[in-house]
Amino acid sequence: MAGFKYNTRRALSRLGIGIGLCAVVSLPTLAAVIDRPFFRAGPVVIVFSGSDFYENAWEAPIVNDFVLLEGVASGSAGNDIIAQDGVAVNFPFDPISNGDSGGWPFQVTGQPFGGAYNNDPSFQMLDANDSYTAFGVDDDTDIDLLGNQVRFAWFFVASNAAFDIYASASNLSASGDFMGLGYQNITYQFLEITPASPSIGQRAQSPSVGGGGVVLGNSNGDTLNDLSSGPVKVFDGGRRTARLNGSIAQQAAGFASVYRLRGAPINGNNYDFSMGVGKLSADVTYTVYAP
Numbered sequence: 001m002a003g004f005k006y007n008t009r010r011a012l013s014r015l016g017i018g019i020g021l022c023a024v025v026s027l028p029t030l031a032a033v034i035d036r037p038f039f040r041a042g043p044v045v046i047v048f049s050g051s052d053f054y055e056n057a058w059e060a061p062i063v064n065d066f067v068l069l070e071g072v073a074s075g076s077a078g079n080d081i082i083a084q085d086g087v088a089v090n091f092p093f094d095p096i097s098n099g100d101s102g103g104w105p106f107q108v109t110g111q112p113f114g115g116a117y118n119n120d121p122s123f124q125m126l127d128a129n130d131s132y133t134a135f136g137v138d139d140d141t142d143i144d145l146l147g148n149q150v151r152f153a154w155f156f157v158a159s160n161a162a163f164d165i166y167a168s169a170s171n172l173s174a175s176g177d178f179m180g181l182g183y184q185n186i187t188y189q190f191l192e193i194t195p196a197s198p199s200i201g202q203r204a205q206s207p208s209v210g211g212g213g214v215v216l217g218n219s220n221g222d223t224l225n226d227l228s229s230g231p232v233k234v235f236d237g238g239r240r241t242a243r244l245n246g247s248i249a250q251q252a253a254g255f256a257s258v259y260r261l262r263g264a265p266i267n268g269n270n271y272d273f274s275m276g277v278g279k280l281s282a283d284v285t286y287t288v289y290a291p
Contacts, residue, residue, distance in 0.1 A: 042070035043161030045078060045288045046248060049154065050089040053098040054125075060093040061156070061249075062086070065288065069161060072290040077231075078163070080288075088153035088257065090124070092197060096153055099281050102127035110140030117146065145271045151259040155286065156200060158252040162211065162237045164289040165255070168230025171283040178278025183225040185280060189258035190217030190234050194241070196254025203246035207253050210238020211291065223262070224282055237291055257284065 047065035052058040064086025067078035090096055102125035108115030114135030119125075124146070135141070157163070167190075174181050192208055195201030208214070216226060216234045226232065235255070242251035263275055 041160060042068060043159075043163075044068060045157060045159040045161070045163045046252075047086065047288065048156050048158075048248070048252070049086045050093065050095045051084070052087055052095070054095040055098055055101050058087070058095040060089050060095060063248075067163075067288045069163065069288075069290045074290050075164075076290050077166075078288045078290060085285075086155065088155050090152065091154050091256075092200065097125045099125075099279060101125055105130065105146040106143050107146040108132070108135050109142050109144055110138070112136040112138055112141075143273070145261065153257045153259075154196075154254060156196065156249070156252040156254050157207070157241060157288075158204070158248045159207065159241045161240050162207065162291045164211075164233055164237055164291050165235035166231035166287050166289050167216075167227050167234045168232065168285050168287075169224040169227035169282050170230075170285070171281075172228075173279065173281045176278030177276030178280045181278075181280045183228045183282060184223045185262045186224045186282060187220070187260040187262055188217050188222045188224050188226065188284075189220075190214050191256040191258065192235065192253060193256060194253040196252070200249050200254060201241075201252055203244040203250040204241045204253055205239065205243040207237045207239055207241050208235075212236035212238075217257075224259075224284065227284065231285075231287055231289075233289070234286075255286075 045065070045067040046063055047067070048061045048063045050058050050060035051062045051064065064082060064084060065080050066082045067080050069078045072078055088096060105117055105119065105124060105126040107117065112135075114133045116133045118131045118133075120129045120131070169183055172183055192206065192214055194204050194206045206213075213236060214234065215236050216222060216232060227234075241253045244251075261271055261280065263271060
């Protein structure tokens, strides 16, 4: 019996040691909750102008393009998350005409008196609502298209990042006595203007700085023929437009397109009655690209 008692004590002793070791190495079970505050601004370009042509139910100013450049490879078109496309405007926000409702106003030159044109209210389109004052005629009196055949059109861009702009010309339409004219008969000039006016761009900076700026449309020899194989880069941006805290309009840069009719022959500069009656038009589409 003594041996039995001795062996029992040893067994209990060993059991106690084993229990102690288990208590040392075992780990408690934990429950974890992760919270991660997250603020990250991606590169965005906002384009505003008009919603449609004068002849349609237009609105202006209106944001037509909300372009995300996040994850877009250089030289690729940005992701536009607004479905509709915009239409350029006469400065600042008067709609442009699609050219179907009337002709281009004429200007009288070299007259001894009179000849003032009154536009009512069709935004530079000659129709039956407009009027001219009576004018005198002498050997120098002539008539030309208003404004030296110049068509201005604007759109405005606000951004928190650099961007490029590409342009393409398409849908050429020629009719009447202008049937022989083409893309090469519409000259093209492109301008970046910051600030664009006392009410647009006061808190903006020129997006040209750090990039090439206007790279096509800065020569008197450029025409829509240069854009007909597009999209072609017309603006190489180097930085964002927003300079200080402010509204979208205050942080926006202005972009102006200038078009002129070149008569036949191609080096002609002015419309003349000898060119007859006709229409020449094309669509120019601007797209925001990642720099």
